[in-house]
């Protein structure tokens with residue numbers, strides 16, 4: 001018996017080495033178990049135990065009838081993939097999602113040139129205050145203004161990026177052990193931030209209009225929530241934008257419950273005209289707005305923006321400081337210049353046009369599949385045709401050198417495993433995007449009964 005146990009573990013170890021050293025590549029299909037057993041001169045049941053052991057170690061994914069594939073990247077401790085860093089070396093990356101407009105660096109360079117003068121540089125290399133500078137606050141207030149909302153400059157705080165702004169807002173609002181309501185599908189990094197802060201995320205029902213106010217109230221009654229994290233405009237990953245009516249109802253609910261809100265508006269710049277009424281305009285005493293320049297400008301030299309309710313400035317500023325989430329002064333100074341000289345406006349216009357062009361490619365290449373998106377968004381949520389599952393499809397895509405994000409990365413409830421993937425359209429060059437989508441459509445159709453209506 002002991003011999004047998006060692007036998008299958010030894011074989012599993014060898015395969016694990018092959019995966020670690022790249023002899024078996026992400027997405028590659030392992031032979032059917034019977035063929036594997038024959039090749040190694042072992043019993044079929046032993047081969048089954050080898051494969052089960054590899055699944056247990058998170059190295060492969062498998063399904064009866066469809067084969068066993070090497071995972072796109074090793075699973076994390078919770079069986080979950082890290083989605084930001086994992087597959088960045090894949091030749092076509094539909095996982096990372098940072099747009100870059102044609103000619104972007106040429107547009108950005110003139111704004112940086114004055115910063116290289118020694119006297120200006122001396123100032124730009126000093127520590128940044130959490131509240132930025134008067135010029136930065138004014139510029140940021142102008143940037144985020146919409147037809148129905150103009151944040152006051154003195155309500156701004158600056159962080160390194162939007163993720164840090166989310167972390168600071170949540171850290172200031174929620175004690176370890178506290179509960180935060182989120183859309184049932186949510187931005188995956190929020191899950192990681194919450195885990196690090198000891199916060200429990202509570203998935204709340206959404207419908208075609210977005211987060212359901214009734215679900216917020218019910219969850220709060222069951223056990224008090226300390227905050228909501230919500231994306232009302234061009235929600236990542238579904239692209240949904242809440243209607244005015246839904247925003248008003250949600251705002252009324254949070255006012256009634258006195259429930260603070262973290263409103264993530266990082267993708268709202270793609271909406272043209274901008275959505276008139278952020279939640280911040282409807283529940284100003286409760287709403288903390290998160291935004292930033294990583295998507296509008298570039299992730300490599302960016303700042304995160306926080307607009308906080310008047311009475312919360314000190315607490316959120318303290319969270320920014322103690323988390324070490326302050327913006328770098330050089331980035332703040334660069335942002336001020338890019339905002340003042342119109343560079344950000346030009347980049348935003350270019351990226352809106354770019355996103356629309358990329359959505360047209362999605363519409364062409366994935367015609368007939370169930371794809372949820374918005375012509376303005378930089379992502380698409382693809383509900384895969386049966387019998388594909390998110391993990392097997394992600395592995396099959398990786399075999400073609402295409403990285404994408406499996407749907408379960410966006411869910412909080414571990415019992416929900418949507419058979420869907422999110423396509424990030426922003427980062428890949430356009431010809432690569434078209435080629436990758438065409439390949440994915442072929443892969444999907446080969447495993448499926450056929451395309452259904454869109």
Ligand SMILES: Cc1ncc(COP(=O)(O)O)c(C=O)c1O
Pocket residue numbers: 097161162163164187231236264266292293294295299302303304
């Ligand atoms: C909804 C949402 N919020 C925040 C971020 C992170 O922005 P940043 O790179 O500025 O941290 C992203 C990035 O994809 C996002 O999709």
